Amino acid sequence: MKRGPATVPVKPLSLFLLFAFGLLFMPLLVVVHELGHAAVGMYLGFPVHLSYAAVRYQTAGRVMTDADEAWITLGGPMVEFTVCAAGLAWLVRRRWGKKSVPVSRADWLATAACVLGAVRWLRVVTGTPALPQPADEALLSGALGLPVWVLPYGLAPLALAVMVLALRLHPPGRRLAPFAGLFCGAGAGLFLWFRWVGPWLLPPA
DSSP states (O other), X not given: OOOOOXXXXXXXXXXHHHHHHHHHHHHHHHHHHHHHHHHHHHHTTOOEEEOSSOEEEOOTTSOOOHHHHHHHHHHTHHHHHHHHHHHXXXXXXXXXXXXXXXXXXXXXXXXXXXXXXXXXXXXXXXXOSSSOSSHHHHHHHHHTTSOTTHHHHHHHHHHHHHHHHHHHTSOSSSOHHHHHHHHHHHHHHHHHIIIIIHHHHSOOO
């Protein structure tokens, strides 16, 4: 009888490291997302003010067109897309056909970049077709002449597929616990960032 791949045990230190990585990575991703908006805004000539959860623009003396707003909006989600795509490519290159091989720290780094970059598009469950989430993707969908729900609802299954692929590139049997640790850390990181750390470091205007 053919046996499946051997179960690879998960070390407690790996769980701790994944929790810590999620704790640090998600707030950083929020900041870089906002920096993506800010970078495009500055490139288009709008003075910007960066806060912990938003970017505000000064438009005195210049009108911000719909095209300007669309490009500025695109700058944020492109951060997550780039992080997710790079992480997935790195993970596939390292893990394809090697499910029974123990997972290295580099593998977990690629995994975290991949799944935490993609998790943004699962926020669709917090919205409705009339008021879809994430709001950036809804605005971009409208800018393309599509119903505002098309991009938010279209990207969610893609994000879920990326996460399932990342999960299946890990050894079977005990792969859920590390992912749970990563997401718990990410959730804790977001809570701390929006509740205390972010307003202290980057207060709103």
